[in-house]
Amino acid sequence: MASSTPVPAIDTPTVDVLDVSDLRFAGGTAHSIAEEIKAQHNAGYSTALIHLNGPLVAKVSPVNPSIRHEIEQGHAELLVRGDPVRARLVVIRHPAVLQDAADQLPPIEAEHVVIVANAAPHDIDGHEHYRPEHVHRIAQRLFGQEPRWAPIGPLVRKAITSRVPPSALMESDWVNIIDVDAWSSPRSDVRGDQPVIGRHSRSSPQKWPRDAETLRAVYPVDGSWRVQVLGGAEPAEALLGQLPGSWDVYEFGAMPPRDFLAGLDFFVYYHDPRWIEAFGRTILEALASGVPAVLPPHFEELFGDAAIYADPGDVRRIVDELYADRDAYEKQVKRATAAVRARFGYEAHVARIAGILGEQPAPGQAVTPATENASPQLPQAGHAEEPYDARPRILFISSNGSGMGHLTRLLSYAVRCAPEAEPHFLSLSQAAHIVGSFGFEYEYLPSMTATGLAPARWHAYFAESVLQTIDRIRPTAVVFDGTWPYEGIPAVREAYPDIAWVWSRRGMWKPGVGGDRLSKAAWFDVVIEPGDFAAPADRGVTASSNAERVGPVTLLDVDDLDERAAARAALGLDPEPPMALVSLGAGNINDTSDDVGASIAALRGMGVQVCVTRPEIAAGADNHHDVHVVRTYPLSRHYRAFDLAISASGYNSFHELLRFGVPTLFVPNRATALDNQAARAQYAAEQRLAHQLPSVSVDAAKPLLAELMTHGAQMVEGVRQLDPGNGAADAAAHITRLVPNTSAP
Known part of the structure; x- marks a missing residue:
């Protein structure tokens, strides 16, 4: 997340105008951004863009074509690596985007910040898309200054006037412009x-x-x-x-x-x-x-x-x-x-920018930015000049589960399919942006819950969206990871019968649940089942179904992990004290009747410092020097920083913690629809690989945690006898065999 006191490096690029928005907006917002880019370019201002996956878009294209055109023309640079940037003016388009996706921002140093209110906070049904007061505080924290608010028109001005500081409200509306x-x-x-x-x-x-x-x-x-x-x-x-x-x-x-x-x-x-x-x-x-x-x-x-x-x-x-x-x-x-x-017109916008930056354009003339020293130019996009990539393409589609499992599994495959094939992602997860950090192109497709559409309409929307993506990237194979393939898949297959389809489907389903889903295997050319250390306890319907079974899948291998000192330094942790990871989802750290609060109380009573993995559970964390919040992905790279863990027993966390040797107390999430976390945790406990509790209390947890501190390393060592190796490479081999002109990794 951007910091309120960013410290960019000396060679950090500087840009005159930095536009921050959800660049997938399909209508007026995107076209207006494109027009402003052109006006700024014509006036001699440099422009950079940062895309955030906001909450309001149901568009599969990662960047609106009108904005993409300006990038390809070299009129603006799309920043995708998360590197620090300086900007004379940061323009945030649509407050809801900043409210929901501020954690996706890189470090930004800004001279001026303007929040363009593209819409009123409420829609006609009374739904509040953003809270101006909250957005204002977010901007203050991120940029270390009071932002200015620019309504896009009179009606929006009336809607937000009482909800932002009077001193922050610009006198003139930020009206759209046009050539x-x-x-x-x-x-x-x-x-x-x-x-x-x-x-x-x-x-x-x-x-x-x-x-x-x-x-x-x-x-x-x-x-x-x-x-x-x-x-x-x-x-x-x-x-x-x-x-x-x-x-x-x-x-x-x-x-x-x-x-x-x-x-x-x-x-x-x-x-x-x-x-x-x-x-x-x-x-x-x-x-x-x-x-x-x-x-x-x-x-x-x-x-x-x-x-x-x-x-x-x-x-x-x-x-x-x-x-x-x-x-x-x-x-x-x-x-x-x-x-x-x-x-x-363009002249009006140039005058608007000049006024904010304290410059005075001559009437009807372009402005030459009055930068004291020439700003280092951002590298131009140059997409049109890039050599054609002849590698076959694979489209990875992840469903929207309760955690990161589906997306992480596909990343596990994708990094091992490259470089022979070119991975592309279409994800229903709101964490889709993490794919960009791996160097892969990605698109976010809102789930049924996120869109609020009825099932029939959403499945049609899903099919249309996948067809649009296939039209654009022309993959030779599609890999879907999820436990319920969507109804739109047969329509897509009918439209593109030559594309191979793979269903990546983990096991350990709850007994007697989901049998109707197995018939959907007929939609796929190959079904891959990632293995499970707890497979002997699997009583679900997938246990006896046909599939290409591979070893348990993790994104990283043991050799990819940082050593202890480097891991703690990367997370900003003290190098010496015993440290525990608590990864149980949302909760209150001070409520000992809650799993999270009880876990932290038990660990604190043992003199163990604590890291928690979700920002939402940091209520009151500022009062405790030994409670840290970590939000790095993939966190498993830094697992050697921890002496033990208290974690749910979802597929990813279960296999990463055991494979990477972290003594663990598993607390299964029993609210999952299909994943049998209780059986997984019980099996690990019966095999003396870990401990488990159905729920956490201080008294119940303390003796188990004490044993993990003294004997946990020997307990988890037993995983080596069960571990056939990371199945991600074998899964990638199954996938690439379906793709012409590649050889299995």
Whole structure:
């Protein structure tokens, strides 16, 4: 996570503007970032980008194409390695992204910080996407200064004014910008018998009128006007029962918006009145293209005389009158173009940046950044010039489990499939960003729970997303790790029958559970089952099913671990005292009725210092010098720092702790749907490889921990007799045999 007192190295690159956002945003936010990059580049400002996996995006592409284009043109640099960076101005787009994903930031040293509020905190259903007060504190802690807040428009300003410090609220809105000349679309003087009106937006209910009466008033269904829609019209169809024959509806992205707008006489945009439309990027695009826009009155505060404002009942009259009066129509177009250029053009944005940095641009001229010493230039992206990588590609898809197991197992395979093959990841885990630290490309696909979609809709969305990814990267094999293959997989296989599919499916399922899932093995060419030290205790349905069984899989091998001194130094731990790792999930360190609190109390009573693995359990940690929070991945690289551990017995932690020789007290998580952690922990205890407790109390834990401190090393030594070796290499061999032009590792 970025620090409030970052200390970048002397050769840390410096950039004028650092944009921080979720670069997968599909709509106006991404297009506005791209436009600002171009404006900054034209004015001589250098731009860098940092992508965060925020909570609001259901888009599989890792970077929006419009932003990716600017990167490929060398107008901005995408920072992906997590190295420190200096910035004269940090611009954070969308507070929810910083609120949920701040821990993904590298160390940043900033002269100025602006949080652009792209949307109001609440949506129309009352759901709060972000808390301005909380986001403000996060920014203060990260950057060591009070950030400034820039609402994207008047309605958002009203929504956040009472929730941020008055001194932090910028006087001017951070309105979106546009290249007016690039969007301008000359129109023919020839007119039809009826006007052509249109709208462009995503097909969300909040983006359409709420009731059928308003809908018919602004988008006639009687054939008197031609209505064209880009972005889908499912909410309208739901209100009307069916789409009128006089409507032409195109899905989102079916054609370039500029081409769509060029065919309209009017842009008419009305939405659910409960929705706070933060800005309306598509409105700005319509105005810049030269088409008159008819809008609800609340937009007047934002767009002024650039548009026409009317209540729904007046829209028909206004459109008909202006369509019949060519001179008045052309005057409106010219007025709109001038207003857009003055307030929303590139020049306006350059002046905005210059004002924050204390520079004074000449009217209508580009700004030369007044950096005292020339800033070291960030290396340019240069993607278009990179040599073509002819290696076959493998797509690894991880489901969204309760921990890191699925993603870690796939990484275990991927690092051993490379360099013969080129791994790519599509993950439902919100920790997908860790894949980037291994040098692999990745995309985040929100799970059913994260999107809130109904099962049928989500499975269709999953299939479409996987198809898009396959279209882009063209893999020769797909490896899915999870216990329940998703229903969209057969549709993907049908579309691409030549791609080999592998199901990586761990065992140790709870007895009598999940038998219906085994039939899904027919969807795959190979089923791989990672081994389990506790396999003799496996009574689940997978124990007798067909699979290619390999040894227990861990990301690292024993030789990959740091030695004790180096491990403690890497984690910032004292070199001498006995140290324990507590990895039990969320809890309160001061509540001894809780597993976490009882574990820490027992260890503290023995004079053992404690590390906990989840930031959420650090309540009160600042009061205890012997409680440390560690969040390194993979933490197993530093396991030699610990004298013992108290851990859940999930697949990863169980096999890493035992294989790497850490004396452990296992406390199984019994709330898992399928994973039989209790059987795993019980088997280890029966074999005298570890101790186990169903739940932790101070009195029950102390004697077991004392024995682990004195005899734990000898106990865990017995794992060597059970361990056939890391099965990750064998699993990778099974995978690469399916891929043309590779040899098994």
